Amino acid sequence: xxxxxxxxxxxxxxxxxxxxxxxxxxxxxxxxxxxxxxxxxxxxxxxxxxxxxxxxxxxxxxxxxxxxxxxxxxxxxxxxxxxxxxxxxxxxxxxxxxxxxxxxxxxxxxxxxxxxxxxxxxxxxxxxxxxxxxxxxxxxxxxxxxxxxxxxxxxxxxxxxxxxxxxxxxxxxxxxxxxxxxxxxxxxxxxxxxxxxxxxxxxxxxxxxxxxxxxxxxxxxxxxxxxxxxxxxxxxxxxxxxxxxxxxxxxxxxxxxxxxxxxxxxxxxxxxxxxxxxxxxxxxxxxxxxxxxxxxxxxxxxxxxxxxxxxxxxxxxxxxxxxxxxxxx
Amino acid sequence: xxxxxxxxxxxxxxxxxxxxxxxxxxxxxxxxxxxxxxxxxxxxxxxxxxxxxxxxxxxxxxxxxxxxxxxxxxxxxxx
Numbered sequence: 001x002x003x004x005x006x007x008x009x010x011x012x013x014x015x016x017x018x019x020x021x022x023x024x025x026x027x028x029x030x031x032x033x034x035x036x037x038x039x040x041x042x043x044x045x046x047x048x049x050x051x052x053x054x055x056x057x058x059x060x061x062x063x064x065x066x067x068x069x070x071x072x073x074x075x076x077x078x079x080x081x082x083x084x085x086x087x088x089x090x091x092x093x094x095x096x097x098x099x100x101x102x103x104x105x106x107x108x109x110x111x112x113x114x115x116x117x118x119x120x121x122x123x124x125x126x127x128x129x130x131x132x133x134x135x136x137x138x139x140x141x142x143x144x145x146x147x148x149x150x151x152x153x154x155x156x157x158x159x160x161x162x163x164x165x166x167x168x169x170x171x172x173x174x175x176x177x178x179x180x181x182x183x184x185x186x187x188x189x190x191x192x193x194x195x196x197x198x199x200x201x202x203x204x205x206x207x208x209x210x211x212x213x214x215x216x217x218x219x220x221x222x223x224x225x226x227x228x229x230x231x232x233x234x235x236x237x238x239x240x241x242x243x244x245x246x247x248x249x250x251x252x253x254x255x256x257x258x259x260x261x262x263x264x265x266x267x268x269x270x271x272x273x274x275x276x277x278x279x280x281x282x283x284x285x286x287x288x289x290x291x292x293x294x295x296x297x298x299x300x301x302x303x304x305x306x307x308x309x310x311x312x313x314x315x316x317x318x319x320x321x322x323x324x325x326x327x328x329x
Numbered sequence: 330x331x332x333x334x335x336x337x338x339x340x341x342x343x344x345x346x347x348x349x350x351x352x353x354x355x356x357x358x359x360x361x362x363x364x365x366x367x368x369x370x371x372x373x374x375x376x377x378x379x380x381x382x383x384x385x386x387x388x389x390x391x392x393x394x395x396x397x398x399x400x401x402x403x404x405x406x407x408x
Contacts, residue, residue, distance in 0.1 A: 029381065032336075032379075032381065033336065034338055039342075249340040249371075249374050249376060250374065251374070251376040
């Protein structure tokens with residue numbers, strides 16, 4: 001059992017998880033008010049994975065996300081306002097309102113995209129990892145995937161090539177038990193969709209409690225450190241649970257009540273709060289973090305709502321339509 | 330204070346209307362933010378809608394079984 005993280009780090013983890021939780025709650029409320037354009041996939045219940053992994057990354061490392069990616073951007077430090085504005089399809093959004101919830105990207109923080117095609121990001125993450133090695137940097141690429149992606153061909157292709165090329169890439173499977181509306185266990189040949197396949201690529205099977213933020217942090221730090229030191233790729237299975245449905249309109253009624261109840265009792269946020277209080281952190285300090293997060297979400301909501309709808313001129317931007325071929329090189 | 334309006338949400342980009350399947354609360358009932366207030370149905374999905382604010386359910390404007398366009402005010406909650 002590794003040591004507890006320093007208190008400053010612990011409070012940072014708690015702050016990130018709290019901000020994500022409140023942001024996602026607000027995103028759902030705004031959806032019910034018909035202000036969110038397109039669909040959204042919330043990561044409520046899975047905050048510890050995004051927060052723990054982000055904390056273990058270096059500033060210039062790369063990150064690849066799934067369409068359930070709000071959590072990870074916020075954990076990596078992308079400000080709330082452009083993310084919220086992007087959900088609302090406004091011009092002050094991260095991609096000027098052109099991408100929406102499923103296609104978030106923040107290259108300034110090494111976040112090379114959220115991918116709506118299941119498994120597509122894994123092979124592209126290999127490219128980023130290969131580029132870091134080619135350029136002689138020591139950047140590590142972290143690539144998130146869902147449990148369902150382990151049953152996609154690209155998972156095998158990417159894991160195999162990452163191992164063959166010994167790439168500095170860490171794949172994090174967020175096993176939230178459901179691929180859309182289907183229990184992962186009912187359509188998968190092995191009980192642990194990622195870990196039980198690791199041996200196929202000569203990798204160790206790594207499973208971590210995805211609702212324990214410090215366990216996630218330590219596990220990710222070990223894998224990222226090894227990849228940075230030339231140890232090659234890793235595959236981590238973080239076991240967690242999606243509190244809500246698959247997407248905004250899904251009530252998630254296909255899940256047994258007992259199962260939902262048992263996982264809600266293991267909610268990573270109150271659990272971590274109790275851990276911190278047990279270590280002597282003042283409740284007032286945690287309350288202050290929650291208050292600040294609530295205010296930040298309120299502020300981001302107002303700033304996002306104040307953003308203009310995208311102007312028609314934006315339709316002609318980001319198109320590579322100048323007829324040249326310089327972008328290929 | 331006009332209270333908080335509950336509107337018919339858009340449950341999909343191509344969904345333009347929704348039906349009130351069932352109210353779980355009646356006019357005059359105390360309601361708590363987050364608890365299920367009603368179930369709506371569309372051609373895509375039936376889903377529960379949580380109460381947007383705590384208070385008293387002051388008005389129900391769209392009754393059980395009625396279908397209305399998205400964004401229609403279906404209820405009002407007052408503090």
